[in-house]
Amino acid sequence: MTSTALEVRLASRPTGWPTEDNFEIAEVEVPTPGEGQILVRNVVMSVDPYMRGRMNDVKSYVPPFQVGAPLDGGAVGEIVAVGPNVTDLAVGDNVLHGLGWREYAVVPAAHSVKVDPTVAPLSAYLGVLGMPGLTAYAGLLATAEFKPGDAVFVSGAAGAVGQLVGQIARLKGASRVIGSAGSADKVKYLTEELGFDAAFNYKEGPVAEQLAAAAPNGIDVYFDNVGGEHLEAAIDSLNLNGRITMCGAISQYNADKKPTGPSNMIQILAKRLTLRGMLVGDHKALQQQFITEVAAWIASGDLKYSETVIEGGARQAPAAFLGMLRGENTGKMLVQF
Ligand code: NDP
Known part of the structure; x- marks a missing residue:
């Protein structure tokens, strides 16, 4: 050695x-x-x-x-x-x-x-079977309290956490799964390989407009990996009693000045939205259930990564x-x- x-x-x-x-x-x-x-x-x-x-x-x-x-x-x-x-x-x-x-x-x-x-x-x-996988699983099912029929939007959708959030939502009976990502290839991957109903490239135009077009009936859950403009757009598109999992805000990690918050927070009140932060370390109790369920989906080919x-x-x-x-x-x- x-x-x-x-x-x-x-x-x-x-x-x-x-x-x-x-x-x-x-x-x-x-x-x-x-x-x-x-x-x-x-x-x-x-x-x-x-x-x-x-x-x-x-x-x-x-x-x-x-x-x-x-x-x-x-x-x-x-x-x-x-x-x-x-x-x-x-x-x-x-x-x-x-x-x-x-x-x-x-x-x-x-x-x-x-x-x-x-x-x-x-x-x-x-x-997929590690920390990012548990983040997706717990952040969607526990933090956002996902229920079948929810329309789900996830940002950073082609990344480690995001691609699992979208697929778990689909497998658990979401009415519509929408993702955003930063390239045409990623958008294609989401819709053609991972079974997202719609996806868009956030670099190609205002997120609010692209999200509204992809979710004509609004969204019930927003899984936030990005923050900033994405969060503001999601608040616009959320339906009554919608939920946001605040998992990350990568658009702000390299900011050299203090980021500004969404300008439309008042909608949280009017639409009775819930915005909840999550840390994967708080969800160890779901570890075994997560492994069992996700490993079975991988084995059956229902979930790709x-x-x-x-x-x-x-x-x-x-x-x-x-x-x-x-x-x-x-x-x-x-x-x-
Ligand atoms: P990813 O695999 O998603 O990799 C990061 C991705 O972020 C990049 O591929 C890039 O994709 C995207 N990105 C970078 N800059 C921007 C930007 N300005 N706007 C939009 N997208 C951007 O990472 P993870 O899946 O590991 O993590 C995803 C998020 O989840 C992060 O915010 C992370 O901090 C958070 N996280 C939180 C945990 C928790 O316990 N709360 C645990 C694990 C992760 P693109 O080409 O689409 O821009």
Whole structure:
């Protein structure tokens, strides 16, 4: 086994859009696992929108990354060594854990979850069967209290969370599923491959107009991944007693000045709308139900998912992250080591 390995560190905090200069690739000694720890060779890691927030020096629901320290995030790898008193994991096992952005990670065994590559490809545990999958499932069914017959609009619809939201809504009996995304290819993918009833490219015209045309009878649920103009447009199109899941606001993550709010909030009152924020970490109780249901839909072919996998490991991870922010992914953005 190699004695040194690469890790990706935060070199400086970005202002506005991050660049490659905000990252630094460092070569470090491969650590030895101590008591209760495992050494994992990472195979695939996730780059996620929430990581942009952690690059700012602000207190949030997850602590900020530290300048000069390696970044972290979801990864799946293979155990190559185990420390003393690790009883339920062995060399060769695959595990999901939270120390991505590096080739080798020493992880407390208790902070890892064994995954089975014969059930699903390792990458799926970071996407459709992982955190983004549970976000879609819980955000639609629990937070938005989806019910059959609802017309659902989801933004960021071709991304990891969005493409599942639309399909789960369809499979659960939505009357109409509408998605927005940032390219003609993505729009085509949503309607021709994933069974969305309508989709539009938000870069091609005002969101409010395009949404109104796609949803002539209005919408009952808006699953918000984007914020800003999308949120305002959705408030316009929501029907009486409509619900909004506020899952993310990616249009604002790189803003260099404070974003303004929707100008039509008064409609929340008149239409008795509910706007509810959600964090995936609050929905662990749905984990088993989510896996059972989504795995069955994948097996039957009722639910499809895509991944954009960037080869090249740690050296390519910053480019993959930046590409995800620019919309270069369809489905989950991943880095293969
Ligand atoms: P995606 O796979 O959807 O990737 C991000 C996508 O955002 C890009 O592909 C791009 O697609 C789109 N995007 C970027 N900038 C803009 C913009 N200005 N306007 C509209 N779309 C834009 O990421 P995820 O599925 O992982 O995450 C989706 C959302 O869910 C994010 O907001 C994220 O923060 C949130 N999230 C929240 C969680 C929670 O617990 N609350 C958990 C997980 C995710 P396009 O080409 O369409 O522009």
